[in-house]
Structures are given as structure tokens and as C-alpha cells.
Amino acid sequence: MHLTRLRLHDFRCFASADIEPDPSINVITGDNASGKTTLLEAIYFLGRGQSFRQSGPRPAIRAGASAFTVTGDIAVPDGRSHRLGVSRDKRGIKYRRDGESNTNRIDLISTLPLQMVDPNVHRLLEQGPRYRRHFLDWGVFHVEHAFFPAWRRFRRALKQRNRALKSRMSKADIVVWDAELVRAAEIVDASRRAYIDHLYANLPDQSAKLLGDEPVVLEYDCGWRGEDGYGAALAASLDQDVRAGFTQQGPHRADLRVSIATAAARDWVSRGQQKILTTAMLLTQARLLYARRQVRPVLLIDDMAAELGARYRQVLAEEIAGLGGQCFLTFLEPSLVPDALKDGAMFHVEHGTLRRG
Ligand SMILES: Nc1ncnc2c1ncn2[C@@H]1O[C@H](COP(=O)(O)OP(=O)(O)O)[C@@H](O)[C@H]1O
Ligand SMILES: [Mg+2]
Structure with missing residues (x-):
């Protein structure tokens, strides 16, 4: 699975750009504010349907233009190819796979599995559970195929139950959703556990190569309390849910905490080590996806050299x-590019113009 061609139109600083990436390593160099992260962002749009930057997709339209388009051709292992497109104008965002107008984000995610390491990757360790759940569920989605239909059912039932709670309906009208929630939650939870088991089995090997012997511990929190299952947890928290006006426990509150040895990883490892640890987790996910589904995700690594010394850069x-x-990797300067990455294609960006080096 790889991108054979990428075209941008009115996407941030790029009026237009058209590249044919290498099937393996692609290195992008350029000064600050030249458009490196923007290139990765465009690829990310193709595989995720949204940006990784904090602001929504609207500001990605080039100043003065009225819409952006990003188009990518994807070669899949069986020899076929797909064309993915994302466009955004003032009315909204549109996705296309092979010209189909009823394409949704899940179609993009399934067609172009991609994983991103950006300079803020340490927020996976530092911030609330949302990022970690995101990280976890990306892997679960691609590997455990029972996950997504159950997750979608869960979300639907949760919405209904929350609506009943918010509009102060009777308890009978609230708990009517519980059976469906429990059925879906059990599949979601089992899929996550199965995936984490595999992650756990492979992570130490990967992290040892990058971090040395520090044992990495993953702690999964399923999102509800008690030993008697989700149904019992829902029943026990019904009064609290009624007071709060929403469902407080469930797989939508799950977390995957990461720590090294006994201290929580965020407490004592350096920024550089945090970056290495999270990158190790992402690389383990990538290996797992290949081992389980024979799919190699596209990796986007922004500003790889930031916070990393020469030795870590080389090992990584x-x-x-x-x-x-x-893989697409960006660097401020060619001198920062480790030897192991010099065999692929080199691109250079300057104020929104892109040329192959
Ligand atoms: N909507 C937009 N229209 C035009 N230029 C933009 C828009 N959004 C961002 N830019 C510009 O794009 C440039 C490239 O940003 P970025 O990709 O983050 O650079 P790099 O990663 O190389 O440091 C910046 O100069 C920024 O001001
Ligand atoms: Mg950048």
C-alpha cells in the first residue's frame, strides 16, 4: 500500500503541487515555514479525512482561494489502485474514492492506513485519554474487524441514552438502551483487549531497540468500574448519570496508560525519550498491522530531528x-538526514514550491 502520486491545489501555501513519491522513503527538506508540514498534512487528509493541526480544515484553503483539493493515487498490494480525493470549499468538505461521491471518512481510513509522528507526539503521554484512545482505536480498527460495527452501534445507542438523560426522561426510558449498549460495549472491549495483547507482545522488542532495557508498561482502563461487567456498572451509576445528564461510564471513556518501569512515563522521561517511546508505539502498531493483515501503513514523520540527538536519529x-x-519524513536541513534514509527520494520545498532533489 503506497501513494504513487500526490496532487495539491490551493492547499495552504501551495497553489499547486504534483509529486510521484518513492514507494519507500521520501525525505522532504526546507526552511521554516516553507511548507513541509503542509505536505504531510495533505497526505494525512487523504488517509484520515481531517487535519492533525488544531484548527479545522477551513484555514487550509490557500489565502485568497475559495477551495482546496488534495488528490492521491494509492497502489494496493493486489495490483489495483484507488484514487482518493478530499476537497473543501466554504460549503463543506467532500471525500471521493474512485470518483464515488458517497465516500465517507471510514472509506479513506480503510483505503490509506496511515500513522503520523509529529513534534507534539508526546501529548499521547501527557494529555487526557482522548489521544490515547484515538491511538488505540486506529490500530484496533485496522486489525480487529469486529470492532468498528460494534463501535458504531455503541455510539448510536449512547447518543439515544444521553438524549434521554438530557431531556430528563423517566428511568425506564433511559435504561431501555442499556442492553444494546452492553452488547456493543462487550465487543468493543474484547477487540481492544485482543489488540492490546498483541501490542504488548511486540512493544518491548521495539522499545528495547530504541530505549534500552527500560520496561514499558501498558495499562488498559476499559472505561467502567467494577468487576461485574458493563451492565452492572451502568445500573450502579444510573442515579449519577441522571444528575450529570449523560452516561459517565463506558468504552467511550477507555484509556491506555503508558509508563516506563514504575513511574508514569510523562513524569520523568525527557521530551526526547517521550518522542522515542511514542514512536516505538507507532512503529509497533505498524508492524502489527503488517503481521496481522499484511498491510503496511504509510508513516508520516514531521521534523524527525527535533529533540533527538544524532544517535537516536540514526537508530530511529x-x-x-x-x-x-x-514513509514521508521532514527535516529542516539535509545535514540532519540520517544515512539510513538517504536511499529514497529527496524533495525540497521553498515557499510553496516543491522540487525533487
Ligand atoms: N491558508 C493558507 N494560505 C496561505 N498560506 C498558508 C495558509 N496556511 C498556512 N500558510 C503558510 O504556509 C507556510 C508553510 O507552513 P508549514 O507547512 O507549517 O511550514 P514548515 O512545516 O515547512 O515549517 C507558512 O508560511 C504559513 O504561513
Ligand atoms: Mg513544520
């Missing part, structure tokens, strides 16, 4: 090159 570069998938 070897791991990335060893994965064998397609």
Missing part, C-alpha cells in the same frame, strides 16, 4: 527504513 531511522513501508 534504521527502524523506520527496516519497516519496509512507505
Whole structure:
């Protein structure tokens, strides 16, 4: 699975750009504010349907233009190819796969599995559970195929139950959703547990290569309390839910905490080590996806050299090159590019113009 062609139109600083990436390593260099992160963001739009930047997709339309388009051709392992498109104008965002107008985000995510390491990757360790759940569920989605239909059912039933809670309906009208919630939650939870078991089995190997012998611990919190299952937890928290006006427990509140040895990872490891640890987790996910589904996700690594010394850069570069998938990495200067990444394509950006080096 890799991107064979990428075209941008009126996307941030790019009036237009058209590249044919290498199926393995693609290195993008350029000064600050030249458009490196923007290129990765465009690819990310294709595989996720949204930006990783904090602001929504609207500001991604080039100043003075009325719409952006990003188009990507994806070669899939069986020899076929797909064309993905994301466009945004003032009315909204549109997705297309092979010209189909009823394409949704899930179609993009399924067609172009991609994973991103950005300079803020440490927020996976530092911030609330949302990012970690996101990280976890991306992997679960691609590997455990029972997950997504159950998750969608869960979300639907949750919405109904929350609506009943918010509009102060009777308890009977609230708990009518519980059976469906429990059925879906059990599948979601079992899928997550199965995935985490695999992650756990593979993570130490990956993290040892990058971090040394520090044992990495993953702690899964399923999102509800008590030993008697989700149904009992829902029943026990009904009065609290009524007071709060929403469902407080469930797989929508799950978390995956990461720690090294006994201290929580965020408490004592340096920024550089946090970056290495989270990158190790992402690389493990990528390996797992290949082992389980023979899919190699596209990796986007922004400003790889930031916060990392030469030795870490080299080790990480070897791991990335060893994965064998397609990867896009950005660097401020060519001198920061580790040797292991020099065999692929080199691109250089300058004020929204892109040329192959
Ligand atoms: N909507 C937009 N229209 C035009 N230019 C934009 C828009 N959004 C961002 N930019 C500009 O795009 C440039 C590239 O940003 P970025 O990709 O973050 O650079 P880099 O990662 O190389 O430091 C910046 O100069 C920024 O001001
Ligand atoms: Mg940048």
C-alpha cells in the first residue's frame, strides 16, 4: 500500500503541487515555514479525512482561494489502485474514492492506513485519554474487524441514552438502551483487549531497540468500574448519570496508560525519550498491522530531528527504513538526514514550491 502520486491545489501555501513519491522513503527538506508540514498534512487528509493541526480544515484553503483539493493515487498490494480525493470549499468538505461521491471518512481510513509522528507526539503521554484512545482505536480498527460495527452501534445507542438523560426522561426510558449498549460495549472491549495483547507482545522488542532495557508498561482502563461487567456498572451509576445528564461510564471513556518501569512515563522521561517511546508505539502498531493483515501503513514523520540527538536519529531511522513501508519524513536541513534514509527520494520545498532533489 503506497501513494504513487500526490496532487495539491490551493492547499495552504501551495497553489499547486504534483509529486510521484518513492514507494519507500521520501525525505522532504526546507526552511521554516516553507511548507513541509503542509505536505504531510495533505497526505494525512487523504488517509484520515481531517487535519492533525488544531484548527479545522477551513484555514487550509490557500489565502485568497475559495477551495482546496488534495488528490492521491494509492497502489494496493493486489495490483489495483484507488484514487482518493478530499476537497473543501466554504460549503463543506467532500471525500471521493474512485470518483464515488458517497465516500465517507471510514472509506479513506480503510483505503490509506496511515500513522503520523509529529513534534507534539508526546501529548499521547501527557494529555487526557482522548489521544490515547484515538491511538488505540486506529490500530484496533485496522486489525480487529469486529470492532468498528460494534463501535458504531455503541455510539448510536449512547447518543439515544444521553438524549434521554438530557431531556430528563423517566428511568425506564433511559435504561431501555442499556442492553444494546452492553452488547456493543462487550465487543468493543474484547477487540481492544485482543489488540492490546498483541501490542504488548511486540512493544518491548521495539522499545528495547530504541530505549534500552527500560520496561514499558501498558495499562488498559476499559472505561467502567467494577468487576461485574458493563451492565452492572451502568445500573450502579444510573442515579449519577441522571444528575450529570449523560452516561459517565463506558468504552467511550477507555484509556491506555503508558509508563516506563514504575513511574508514569510523562513524569520523568525527557521530551526526547517521550518522542522515542511514542514512536516505538507507532512503529509497533505498524508492524502489527503488517503481521496481522499484511498491510503496511504509510508513516508520516514531521521534523524527525527535533529533540533527538544524532544517535537516536540514526537508530530511529534504521527502524523506520527496516519497516519496509512507505514513509514521508521532514527535516529542516539535509545535514540532519540520517544515512539510513538517504536511499529514497529527496524533495525540497521553498515557499510553496516543491522540487525533487
Ligand atoms: N491558508 C493558507 N494560505 C496561505 N498560506 C498558508 C495558509 N496556511 C498556512 N500558510 C503558510 O504556509 C507556510 C508553510 O507552513 P508549514 O507547512 O507549517 O511550514 P514548515 O512545516 O515547512 O515549517 C507558512 O508560511 C504559513 O504561513
Ligand atoms: Mg513544520
